[in-house]
Amino acid sequence: MKQLLRILVISAVGIYTSYRAIAQLDHQNLFDQQVNAFYALIAAITFLVIFLSDKRQFKRTRNWRSFIASFIGVIIFVGHFLVVYTLNQRDKSPSEIYCVTKINDFNGVSIDFRKDGTYKLTSWCLGADIYRGKFTIKDSVIIIDQTKIENVIVSNKFVIRQDGELDSTGKREKSVYQVDQQGQVINRSADFRVIDGWNDR
Numbered sequence: 001m002k003q004l005l006r007i008l009v010i011s012a013v014g015i016y017t018s019y020r021a022i023a024q025l026d027h028q029n030l031f032d033q034q035v036n037a038f039y040a041l042i043a044a045i046t047f048l049v050i051f052l053s054d055k056r057q058f059k060r061t062r063n064w065r066s067f068i069a070s071f072i073g074v075i076i077f078v079g080h081f082l083v084v085y086t087l088n089q090r091d092k093s094p095s096e097i098y099c100v101t102k103i104n105d106f107n108g109v110s111i112d113f114r115k116d117g118t119y120k121l122t123s124w125c126l127g128a129d130i131y132r133g134k135f136t137i138k139d140s141v142i143i144i145d146q147t148k149i150e151n152v153i154v155s156n157k158f159v160i161r162q163d164g165e166l167d168s169t170g171k172r173e174k175s176v177y178q179v180d181q182q183g184q185v186i187n188r189s190a191d192f193r194v195i196d197g198w199n200d201r
Contacts, residue, residue, distance in 0.1 A: 003057065006050045006069035014076035017043040022083055026130035047073045090132065093118065097142075097160070099176045099192035101152075109152045109190060111176075113142065123150055142176070152190045154178060159185075164193065 058066040093116035100110045107125035121131040133145040142158040155178040164173025174194035
């Protein structure tokens, strides 16, 4: 396999495999993990074949430039994991309020309002779609930076109310409701049960 062809093959396979995995970090479908594992295996086999070809060329020429294709493969590999590591840092902040929709079966929505002022909304149904943004909170009112997310979030304004059942400590569980700009709960909008956080309010 000629060097230029090896460079083109490792670049195409590596970049596509990396892009596919990174693009699906926030949008996961059923069997995506297995498909990505298959592509990763193909990429690993491709790299091994190209490395062996580079090695054979090096033995003939004794020129370190023979390993250019292999070097590009290593750069793509390292770059992929640096990007994934950086993106995963988005979820390092601890939760301030974590809530889930009150009605859950095979689908549902959770919102993680975090202490760094960001939120992570996860909508799941076989797969999962993740939406991220920023929010502010004052007293019991939460305002996010989007007014509509899928068919679940229809307002950028939420209110926390302590109106649930009594928990094991004798305190009432808390709920999060979507409200309009006048502070009225929006009819037929998804409401949420607070699972964690907001204990001292």
